[in-house]
Amino acid sequence: MEKITKLLEKQHSGKKVLVLFLLTNIVYAYMLLVTIPATMDFSNGLQLLDMMPAGYDLEVVNTLFHTLGDIGRQTYLSKQIPIDMIYPLLFAISYAGVLAYFLTKLPKLNPKFLYLCILPIIAGIADYIENIGIISMLNTYPTVTETSVHITSMFSIIKSSATTIYFLVLIVVLIILGFRKLKPRSKN
Template sequence: MMQKLSRKFHAWAKGWLVFALMVLDMFFMGFVMPLIGGLMKGGTGTQQPIDLQFFSTPAKLFAMVESYGEFGRPFYRNVELTVDILYPVIYTLAFGLLISWLFQRGFKPDSKMQKWNVMPVGIWLFDLLENLGIVTMLSMWPSQLVAIAWLTMIFTMVKWTFAGASLLLIVIGLAMAARNGFRKKE
């Protein structure tokens, strides 16, 4: 399945599409998500989304959930069930196609490196699992499901690990493609 997805990413990795997806990703990262974060903070600047933590304890997570308040919890839950479902699809495609495009220019077509273009799928998977945990904690409040909190934090850490690995692959791809003058390797 991952090999098939890898081949699809390579087939879709056209310069214009990579560019369009990166612009869309930057729009979400630079405008939509900060706007939502500002709305979530309600002007106080104190509440931070659980998604942005690398590690936390259940006690801290439950304190965060409580701090969102009666109106913040449903708002955050709705964001997790709408925007934070769409955004992972966008950044998965943007990063997957960018890695594919760079690797097509930095490595030979039969290189084992070509298969690493699916790394962003890991971010997507664990982001969705993290969202499920967050939605569960927000929906079940004031119940404090410690096992769900721990699972959510594990999913979050794995998500950020995949994100770091994807960024590393982009840097490697950029260096190798630049070394080849950004010409496609045959």
């Protein structure tokens, strides 16, 4: 853990963080505007598994996969999943960098706060495991097992929970920085 926090402290330059942030969000925008809608064209309005932060059960998975049909399931495998195998790495690196960048702007930073930068890394790892589970279920459909659904759903929940906590932490840090920026001005 110490090595990770030292790496984050060194890699928080504004330009690096900005470039990674932009690249990550370009990939995310591509998923939101192209690959997810292309897959959802076959879903009859049902959400994709990646987009269910509270998880899902066997019935939901079977209903979705049945509704997608052969072409929709193939679209999920060949269009959405490949891009979603790039995004978690970019998310983990860039969002850890974003938080590290802003945390190091706080005066008298307790180095233990840099451990919070691990949240997007946890989300990224969970996203990969979720993706592997979705690939496995798509490839074994219609014989999807309750166990595979439960494990994949659990990692969907971990991904969304870590992401939510991350953004809450980031908002708190930005609010603290905002107040600190405003404080000297109000004294003048």
